[in-house]
Every structure is written in structure tokens, then in C-alpha cells.
Amino acid sequence: MQVPARFEYERASSVGHALMLLERLGPEARVVAGGHSLIPMMKLRLAQPEALVDINDLAELSHLAVEGDELVVGALVRHARLLADAEAGRLFPILHDAERVIADPVVRNRGTVGGSLCQADPSEDLSAAFSALRATAVIQGPGGARTVPIREFHTGPYETAVEPGELLTELRVPIRPGSGSAYQKVERRVGDWPVAAAGAVLVIHDGVIAEAGIGLTAVGAAHFAAPEAEESLIGQVPGEEAYARAGALAAAHCEPQSDQRGPADYKRHLVGELVRRALARAAERAGRGGLR
Amino acid sequence: MMITVTVNGQAHTRDVEPRMLLVHFLRDELRLTGTHWGCDTSNCGVCVVHLDGTPVKSCSVLAVMADGHEVTTVEGLERDGELDTVQKGFVECHGLQCGFCTPGMMLTARWLLDRDPDPSEAEIREAISGQLCRCTGYENIVRSVRWAAESEAAS
Ligand SMILES: Cc1cc2nc3c(=O)[nH]c(=O)nc-3n(C[C@H](O)[C@H](O)[C@H](O)COP(=O)(O)OP(=O)(O)OC[C@H]3O[C@@H](n4cnc5c(N)ncnc54)[C@H](O)[C@@H]3O)c2cc1C
Ligand code: FES
Ligand code: FES
Numbered sequence: 001m002q003v004p005a006r007f008e009y010e011r012a013s014s015v016g017h018a019l020m021l022l023e024r025l026g027p028e029a030r031v032v033a034g035g036h037s038l039i040p041m042m043k044l045r046l047a048q049p050e051a052l053v054d055i056n057d058l059a060e061l062s063h064l065a066v067e068g069d070e071l072v073v074g075a076l077v078r079h080a081r082l083l084a085d086a087e088a089g090r091l092f093p094i095l096h097d098a099e100r101v102i103a104d105p106v107v108r109n110r111g112t113v114g115g116s117l118c119q120a121d122p123s124e125d126l127s128a129a130f131s132a133l134r135a136t137a138v139i140q141g142p143g144g145a146r147t148v149p150i151r152e153f154h155t156g157p158y159e160t161a162v163e164p165g166e167l168l169t170e171l172r173v174p175i176r177p178g179s180g181s182a183y184q185k186v187e188r189r190v191g192d193w194p195v196a197a198a199g200a201v202l203v204i205h206d207g208v209i210a211e212a213g214i215g216l217t218a219v220g221a222a223h224f225a226a227p228e229a230e231e232s233l234i235g236q237v238p239g240e241e242a243y244a245r246a247g248a249l250a251a252a253h254c255e256p257q258s259d260q261r262g263p264a265d266y267k268r269h270l271v272g273e274l275v276r277r278a279l280a281r282a283a284e285r286a287g288r289g290g291l292r
Numbered sequence: 293m294m295i296t297v298t299v300n301g302q303a304h305t306r307d308v309e310p311r312m313l314l315v316h317f318l319r320d321e322l323r324l325t326g327t328h329w330g331c332d333t334s335n336c337g338v339c340v341v342h343l344d345g346t347p348v349k350s351c352s353v354l355a356v357m358a359d360g361h362e363v364t365t366v367e368g369l370e371r372d373g374e375l376d377t378v379q380k381g382f383v384e385c386h387g388l389q390c391g392f393c394t395p396g397m398m399l400t401a402r403w404l405l406d407r408d409p410d411p412s413e414a415e416i417r418e419a420i421s422g423q424l425c426r427c428t429g430y431e432n433i434v435r436s437v438r439w440a441a442e443s444e445a446a447s
Contacts, residue, residue, distance in 0.1 A: 002332050009293065009310035009356045032357075039313075039352045040334055052310070054357055104422025106337060106400065109346045110353070190421050 004042035008051040015060060018053055018167055019142055025051040027164040032056075033076060033115035036107055061114070061169055064088065071173040075114025080105065082113060091175055093285055094199050097183035098129040104191040114168045122157045123193045123218035129183055131224035132199035132215030135173045141166040151223040176211065179203040180286025184274040188261060194218045195261045196270035198226075198250070200278035202238065204286045209233045214246065214275060219267050220255035228253050229275060238283040240276075247276035295359035299324065300368030310356045315339045317355035318365055326366040326395050330424075337423030340396035341365050347400045349422075366395035369402065377440040378402050387436030389427035396423050401437045410441055 008025065012018035022029055028050035032038055041047040055061065061076035064085055071091055073082065082088055083099035102108060102116075102125050116126045117137070127150075135150045139162055148161045150171070155161060162168050185197035196219050203211035212233040214226040229250040236242040256267035296305045299322060306321050318324045318341065327350060328338035334352040341350045342364035369376040378401045381387060388394040397420055404411055404419040411419070416437045417430065425433060 003313070004311040007310055009354070011356075011359075032354075035354065035357065036334060036349075036352050039354065042311075043313075043332065052354075056357065104337075105419055106340055106347050106349055106422045107334060110348045 002043035004039070005045060005048045007042075007049055009054065010051065011054040011057060013057060015058060015140055015167060015169065018055055018058065019140065019165070021053045022165045022167075023142060025053065029053055029164075031118070031167060033118075034078065034111040035115075036103075036111040037115060037119040037121065055167070061167075063170070066091070066175070067172075069175050071175060073113050073171045073173065075112065075117075075168045075170055077113045079103070079108035079111050079113070079116075083108065092133060092173060092181055094129050094132060094181035094183045094201060094282075095126075098125045098185070098197075098199065101125070101183075101185050101187065101191075107191075113171065117153065117171070118160055118162055118168055120154050120156075120158050120160045121193075122220070125183070125185065125194060125197060125217055127154060127224045128197055128215035128217035129199045130171060130173070130215070132181065132201045132213040133173050134201075134213055135171045137161070137168055138170045138172065139166050140169045145169070147172075151225055154223055176201075176203050178205055178286060179211070180282040180284065180288070181213075182278045182281035182285065184278045184281070186270055186274065193261070196256065196267045196274060198271060198274035198278045200275065200282040202233070202279065202282045202286050204238055204283065207237060209236050209238055209242070212246075212279075214250060214278075216250060216254055216271060216275075218256070218261070219271050220257060221250075221253070226250035226253060226275065233279075238287075240280070243276045243279040243283075244272075246279060247272040247274075250275045293356060295356055297355070297358045297360075298362045300364055308355050310354060312355045314341070314343075314350040314353040314355045314358050314363070317358075318350065318363070321355075324365050324367050328392055328395055330392065335422075335424070336393075337396045337400070337420075338393050340399050340423065342399055342403065345403070347396075347403050364399070366398060369398060376402060377444050378405065378437065381436035381438075381440035381443065382433075385432050385436040385439050387428065387432045393423060393425040393427075397425065397433055401433075401440065404437070405441055405444065409444060411437070413438070 030049035061074045063074040089096040181201040183199040199215035201213035229246040251272035330336040330338040339350040
């Protein structure tokens with residue numbers, strides 16, 4: 001039987017209260033959202049926080065709405081809710097593509113968007129999706145709120161820009177007219193973490209690629225991004241040739257490790273192929289009118 | 293820490309350690325052993341219960357997180373001595389063999405039918421995709437859920 005080590009439990013009633021609790025309980029306290037990464041780690045004693053601050057009651061972190069030219073996703077939005085939200089799926093099909101293959105429906109009922117990003121597992125799917133989308137993270141601390149571009153959010157495996165005593169409150173995703181997006185993942189079995197996965201966002205203006213975002217996960221890509229592949233696409237006419245070149249660049253610049261999910265060269269091969277497919281799908285969606 | 297959890301409509305107050313998992317609270321504190329406990333790693337789904345009406349894996353939820361909330365277990369599916377249609381479906385269509393996965397399967401099926409009274413086979417398979425059955429090969433589970441859907445549509 002797996003049982004976590006002893007800890008103190010507090011339930012926060014507002015963001016301010018959560019920050020106060022975190023300050024009082026000190027650096028060994030952790031936030032618990034869905035708990036579906038943290039509690040399994042505590043059961044295995046891979047994590048032994050002295051205290052947990054439960055943020056599940058914070059309705060103020062559960063918003064999911066368009067504000068101006070951004071989609072704002074509260075940190076406590078559950079996977080299932082993001083997947084069920086028609087507007088989010090219309091604006092950013094990449095988010096629905098990714099959510100559909102994250103874990104299983106029951107886990108998705110509980111796990112949160114913020115928890116996924118803060119867990120910063122090197123195989124997290126949403127990290128790649130938000131990296132492709134060039135989202136912005138909003139972090140709240142005792143001194144107020146600050147924003148961090150998603151590509152500066154992850155500071156290493158299981159490490160983020162969220163300092164002890166701070167909360168991730170929301171993600172802001174810029175809405176780009178003329179864009180299309182997609183996510184492609186290969187997993188060993190339904191609901192598993194990716195062997196490799198790639199997300200793509202394309203903005204096409206007057207028949208050429210004006211902006212490109214490519215996110216990668218599980219393959220050792222710094223900041224879950226593929227900047228060389230993105231650059232190669234700018235100014236190009238959308239088409240198989242450009243996608244294949246971008247895929248090859250992404251594959252060349254990531255650093256997959258061999259593990260129980262597969263050998264490194266296979267993962268590298270997958271990156272090339274998944275980037276190519278995600279780009280083709282994103283372009284097709286942009287072409288179908290894409291966003292407005 | 294004192295917590296009060298409403299389980300199958302009845303409030304239960306207990307003094308528990310924060311580290312107690314919801315599955316053990318239900319099984320060991322309340323003696324509701326219909327909720328099973330399997331992989332302990334959030335993969336198999338035998339521990340599924342409804343938390344505020346939504347299926348969750350209770351091996352990965354702390355009992356203290358359910359304080360002030362409502363839980364439904366398999367024991368709560370029957371009403372006034374009558375089995376839920378989903379339970380009847382499992383009886384009619386031989387939806388179980390050893391029965392280990394069954395409580396979780398039925399709770400997810402109930403939730404599915406409450407949201408979508410006429411799910412396709414693919415939708416049923418997707419809904420239970422986080423739950424493992426070592427016996428039935430899933431065929432009869434899918435049939436049981438379809439039986440329940442059709443029977444509810446007819447009534
Ligand atoms: C069986 C299973 C399969 C899975 N498969 C996949 C998969 O295929 N792909 C995938 O990407 N993920 C997968 N996951 C992970 C899943 O997406 C989790 O929901 C997610 O990793 C964590 O979300 P959570 O809300 O449960 O976070 P928690 O476990 O509550 O927290 C995770 C970490 O983030 C911190 N944290 C949480 N919220 C905040 C916040 N607002 N501010 C600051 N810190 C915070 C916590 O302190 C903790 O360190 C899987 C999980 C399970 C159990
Ligand atoms: S015991 Fe909870 S998912 Fe297996
Ligand atoms: S009936 Fe035996 S595990 Fe499903």
C-alpha cells in the first residue's frame with residue numbers, strides 16, 4: 001500500500017488566502033490542484049512536502065474565456081473542461097487535439113491545465129501545445145502579478161519560473177487571424193504519455209507563412225520548442241517541401257533519450273514525421289478559413 | 293483533522309490524517325468495500341467513484357479534499373432496493389466475470405448515460421478507456437451499457 005509521508009493540509013478560499021498560507025507554511029509547502037501528478041509522487045515518496053495548500057475551491061482560477069484578443073485559461077481549468085469548450089477548440093484546435101490524447105477521461109476530470117504546466121514533466125503534452133501557441137503565463141506572488149512568456153516558463157525538468165510562495169493563475173493565448181493549428185502524438189497505448197509529440201501553429205497571409213510555432217515534447221527540446229524549424233518556415237509557400245524541411249530541422253535539433261518508451265533514433269524519426277503531419281494539418285485548417 | 297463527507301446521501305464525520313486517500317477512507321473508515329483498490333497508481337480505474345457527480349480515481353484523491361463534498365460509490369447506485377439500470381445491464385449482458393473492475397465501470401457508465409443517453413460503442417469505449425478489465429475483453433461491458441441506454445430510452 002502506497003501512503004504519502006505525513007503533511008499538514010490547508011484549504012485556500014481565495015488566491016490571497018492561498019498566497020498567505022504558502023507564506024506561512026514556508027518553502028516546503030506545495031500547492032495541490034488536481035493532485036494527479038503530485039499525489040502519485042507523494043505516494044511513491046518522490047515528493048514529501050511538509051504541507052499542502054488545496055486550491056480546488058478557487059473559482060477565480062477556473063475561468064475560460066476570450067478577453068480582447070486572447071483566450072484566457074485559468075490554472076484550475078480541468079482537462080475535461082478545456083476539451084469540452086467549443087470556443088477554445090474553434091480558436092485553437094491544437095488544444096483539443098492534445099487534450100483528447102492526454103491520459104483518460106476520468107483523469108481528465110480531475111487534472112488541471114495549471115497543474116500540468118507546473119508539474120513540468122519533460123513529457124507533458126500541454127507544455128508543447130502552449131509553447132507552439134506562444135502563450136503567456138500569469139504568476140501571482142505576495143508582491144503582485146507578473147507575466148512570463150511560456151518559452152521562459154520551464155527552467156528545466158520539473159522546474160518552472162513559479163517560485164515557492166507563488167501561484168500560476170492563468171495562461172493567455174494570443175488569437176491570430178488567419179491561423180490554423182494541430183497536435184500529433186504517438187503513444188504506446190491509449191492514454192499513455194507520449195513517445196514523442198509535436199504541435200504546430202501556422203499563420204498564413206497572402207499565400208505565404210507569416211508566423212510559425214512548433215512545440216515538441218518528450219524529446220529533450222529546450223523550452224518544448226523548435227526555433228530552427230520555425231525560422232525555416234517564415235516567408236515560405238505552405239507545402240510538403242517546407243513541412244518536410246521543418247520536420248528534419250526539428251528532428252536534428254532535439255535531444256531525445258532512449259528509455260522504456262523507445263530508442264532515441266526512433267523518437268528522432270518520429271519528430272520529423274509528426275512535425276510534418278502537424279504542419280500539414282495546421283495549414284489545412286488555416287486554409288479552411290482558419291480563424292476569422 | 294475532522295472531515296465530513298456526504299457519501300451516498302449520508303453525511304459521515306471522521307477524524308482522519310490528511311494523508312489518508314479517499315479510497316481507504318471509503319473502504320476502511322466507512323466499510324464501503326464496493327469501491328475496489330487495485331493498481332494504486334491511477335491507471336486501472338477500479339477505485340472510480342463520483343465526486344460531486346463526476347467520476348474520479350479515488351486512489352489519487354485525498355479524503356480531506358472531499359471534505360464538504362459529495363461522493364457516490366457503487367453502493368449508492370441502487371435506489372429503494374432497486375438496482376440502477378446500468379447494474380441491470382451488467383446482469384442481463386454478463387458484463388462481469390470476476391467483478392473487480394465492475395464498480396468503477398458502472399459508475400463511469402452511469403455518468404456517461406447521464407450526459408449522453410444514446411452513446412455509440414466508440415463513445416462507450418472512450419469513456420471507460422482509463423479502466424482495465426482483465427476478464428471480459430470489454431465486449432460485454434459495452435453491451436451492458438448499450439442495454440442500459442436502450443432500456444432507459446424505452447421506459
Ligand atoms: C494515469 C495518468 C496518465 C497521464 N497521462 C498524461 C499524458 O498522456 N500527457 C500529459 O501531458 N499528462 C498526463 N498526465 C498528467 C495529467 O495531465 C495531470 O493532470 C497533470 O500532470 C497535473 O495536473 P494536476 O492538476 O493533477 O496537478 P497536481 O498534481 O495538483 O500538481 C502538479 C504540480 O504542480 C503544482 N501546481 C499545481 N497547480 C499549481 C498552480 N496553480 N500554481 C503553482 N503550482 C501549481 C503542484 O504543487 C505540483 O508540484 C497523466 C496523469 C495520470 C494520472
Ligand atoms: S487503484 Fe486507483 S486507478 Fe488503480
Ligand atoms: S470482470 Fe474481472 S476485471 Fe473486469
